[in-house]
Amino acid sequence: MKFLLNDKLIDDNTLPSDFTALRYLREKRGLTGTKEGCASGDCGACTLLVGALDGGELKYSTFNSCITPVQSLAGKHVVSVEYLSEFGGEASGELHPAQQAMVEHHGSQCGFCTPGIVLSLAGLYENSQSSDKAIDRESVCDAISGNLCRCTGYRPIIEAGLDMVRTAEDTQFVELMSQNDSIKSQLSALKETGGFESQGHVSYFQPTTLAELLEAKTAHADAVMIAGGTDLMLENTQRFHDFGTLIDVSHVAELKQIQDNGNTLTLGASVTYSELEYFSKTRYPHIYNVLSRIASRQIRNRGTIGGNVANASPIADLPPLLLAFDADIQLVKTDGNKRVVNINDFYQGYKMTLLAKDELIESFTIDLIKLDAFHRFYKVSKRMEDDISSVMLAVRFELSDDKISDVRFAFGGMAATPIRAITAEQSLVGTSINDEQALTQAIENLRRELTPLSDMRASSRYRLDMACNLIKKAWLELNGQAIVTFSGHALSESVLSLGHEIVGHKGATHA
Structure with a gap:
């Protein structure tokens, strides 16, 4: 080193x-x-x-x-x-x-x-x-x-x-x-x-290509993968767990790419929050603003998209966003074989995913047509910086002739995994964008569909009430109502119109 x-x-x-x-x-x-x-x-x-x-x-x-x-x-x-x-x-x-x-x-x-x-x-x-x-x-x-x-x-x-x-x-x-x-x-x-490679210490590897990464993972099957380590390292500093071999994926070129080919947006698993934030600032302002709610600048400089998803935390903030866009996840095995799974199928239970022991996340792909649709992200937390969501909602509405043709309500902080409110979504499909009765029905279905957890951050009742109000908020914004909210950036007219929820201060879970 x-x-x-x-x-x-x-x-x-x-x-x-x-x-x-x-x-x-x-x-x-x-x-x-x-x-x-x-x-x-x-x-x-x-x-x-x-x-x-x-x-x-x-x-x-x-x-x-x-x-x-x-x-x-x-x-x-x-x-x-x-x-x-x-x-x-x-x-x-x-x-x-x-x-x-x-x-x-x-x-x-x-x-x-x-x-x-x-x-x-x-x-x-x-x-x-x-x-x-x-x-x-x-x-x-x-x-x-x-x-x-x-x-x-x-x-x-x-x-x-x-x-x-x-x-x-x-x-x-x-x-x-x-x-x-x-x-x-x-x-x-x-x-x-080779200062970047850390080859001198046998328990720490820092490959720079996917081939090197797969080789290291094959040779050290029990090694722990680390990207930003902003959550993983808490096992060491809070629970005093000593890691053996670590394989650092943060410099793998194939995992650092952000590619827009005109049809899809591909995000490498080792892209940091700050890198995605910079990329999104002028292209996707709603993504840019919700990223400002994730942790702090120090954490965003190291935390990665892949880490946030693979960590499988129910209060992670990026999985609801990816659920709202039906993102595909490309997985790669140590033998080089690849497969694609949709994020809707990725989470199997609390801290459980489809990721096999000999696999890692290579990238995420989002259809640009879905990114062009109306979307909003709302995070409710007690602080602006460095706080975990009480409720996180990612919303997408697709329209056809003033009717809602498709809907996504994806939540974080509500259950053992990031989840979608499928019954509530279906209540609005095929309805006029200004159909208040359909909205009321969707909210009623949401109350029957979700049974949020209660913990030190919020009660189940609070979470459910907030989830219902956020859906109504998104529907009002879909109908052109200007709702003043504070995203965490400086108070300006352009930012105030971008739709974010806050109770207190800014933040997120790490990964």
Whole structure:
């Protein structure tokens, strides 16, 4: 395993497969500025800034180091909070603009969460300056969406984020990590010499092609597959389970593709939430907005579509979306044979799927005609960031001559698996789009069809009432009624019209 830690080249092949980046920094390198808060990727105190070459450009992302295996960072530039002022000009004692702005705006009290917040803001600053993108309130709030602060309050932190550019101008701070030729050249050399492959440690494999992945899975039948690991690593940090061999699928080229061939949209299983979010922003704004409700920026930078689906959690947020579009799932066996199953058949029970032990998910395919149909996604949760759905609803209406020709009501957070309300759907098929009697019948059928669970997030009655109201909301939007809701992005007319539900704050389950 080779990676660049701040300004030092690390070459270490002695670590277990599940040794986290947080433990490595604190225990092996003495970099204790990175804090452990929750050990579950929820608080952001352990945030790291991680740089990677993309088409010759160096781009930085934030990760939760408490649930990131350090070996997954092979070939990357890992930045801890200690490095920011050193890089910016140790001789002059200058702080990074993110640090200086936090000082000037009194953005810290106890300081425990501050290193993570600073790195989140520093990542925003580095990427915005290298791409000439303005830093606005929405981008600042997005950057710190996974950083909890229990004592300072977010107003001075947001003000610090908005003032970083002015701070840099006043202090004449001109160094950018993302433009540093030395860092770029070192990462290029690591890539050429196999820094991404982590071949030196026999318990951690990071293949870059599907053929290599299948070979590794064949040779290590009992190995655990890991993509983002944002849920899997909780077995290690919360339940103290030690993994043996891990096969990292996050760099497999065939699993990273997003392809639109004019008829279908194909999404690779290792496409991250952030990558799908970026792709969807102008093409599919409703998908873009619901993705902003999934966890935090740190989690979305690592969590994957395939992980969210294969994890088979009943409160996962992407399965209802895929159910609404009748997505096909391409599975591949270790011998190279492939088969296609529809997501409607994929879930067999709580944490049970059709996925065989010698199979993995390669991709998801959605018919573009279905993506062109009217669709909405609603997530109800107590917080905006880092929260699990009480109710998730994905809706699709297909129309023909002002009549509803097809309907999908797909729910998450309601049962042991993601489910469709088939009887309620059928109540609306063939009816006029403005037939209120048909809507009433659909809601009555929904109440008879669903028996939601009760847990600490919501009672069965609350979930059922909310599900009925969300169906009515979708029907009203289908009929052209403008319903003001808050999606999690900045309050603008374009966003307010996109249809999202909230009770409190934003978030989702990880995968």
